[in-house]
Amino acid sequence: MSTPPAFDAAFAGQFAELLRWRRDVRRFRRDQVPAELIETLLAQVELSPSVGHSQPWRWLSIMEPGQRAAVQASFRRCNAEALTAYEGDRAALYARLKLEGLQEAPVQFAVFCDHATERGHGLGRLTMPEMLDYSVVAAITQFWLAARIHGLGVGWVSILEPAEIAAALDTSPDWKLIAYLCVGWPTEECDVPELVRAGWETR
């Protein structure tokens, strides 16, 4: 064990800026991301909190064109279905939103929770079994912040049918899809969420 770090006011201020400028990114440049940078970020994610120290996150890097096409097809189907839930101006606005960067993002991850893991020995999950999934969400949140420090944008795509993604990736039935992430260099930086700028929701 080394000496605990002390974080000064300058660091606290920069961290606050990090939270303010983290965005859900849907507009990416196609430039590659160094593999070492992604490895560094994934290593940091291993330090995320998890119930019973179960570390149930499973990150699958999705590179294969057929798998990426299947994800895009699932998005198109789900997004068309979602559109039918809106009417009038709200429907017109929804149709104009750009909700994912699946075509452009150079790095993409399907992130699963391994419900079959024996790590953690069930601690903390008897009355709240959803804690295992929440542990994966915490890891994704930390990845998101760590990526932004390096200028990398992350977009979380949830307009997908988890069963279709699992089938396309041939994952274990014990793995639950938590997130599909697009990662890459954003085309712009902004401190206002895109859904606010587009008029979908107020600040």
Next chain:
Amino acid sequence: MSTPPAFDAAFAGQFAELLRWRRDVRRFRRDQVPAELIETLLAQVELSPSVGHSQPWRWLSIMEPGQRAAVQASFRRCNAEALTAYEGDRAALYARLKLEGLQEAPVQFAVFCDHATERGHGLGRLTMPEMLDYSVVAAITQFWLAARIHGLGVGWVSILEPAEIAAALDTSPDWKLIAYLCVGWPTEECDVPELVRAGWETR
């Protein structure tokens, strides 16, 4: 919109240290925490990512002794039940673990997800409705890191019966309990998770 911040290598290094030294804390000093600090942290949490910009987190500060006693009673019941799931050495080890700081932590929050919120207009939740809960987990994760920057420890207690907590706090049936958080000054700092030090799980 102001100028996007640039984060240098020094900040990236300190952030990595923050991830390494964040802990799930169960041992607190009883010293008070300045209310302004908690307010600052909660304000930062408002900037957390949320599906459709729904911001569904509801933070309830739990101060009333009767409510705290009800939470402790729920923990004792659930923890006794959890113990029965283990045998032999594992049961003996479980019985020795300190899994919460409910008696000592000066600040405590029950954090809920408001399933009745109309914010976000349902965007991103049709095929993955659990995204609303995940948004609250992301906010908690950011709170956890922000607190640690100021030396504050956070412990997430999940060995509770959500229905008992909701009854004790008289919350809306639309609110789902995501976490019960103990917050305060930790008695020690360590870069190794307590469950690892106790031999419950490997690194």
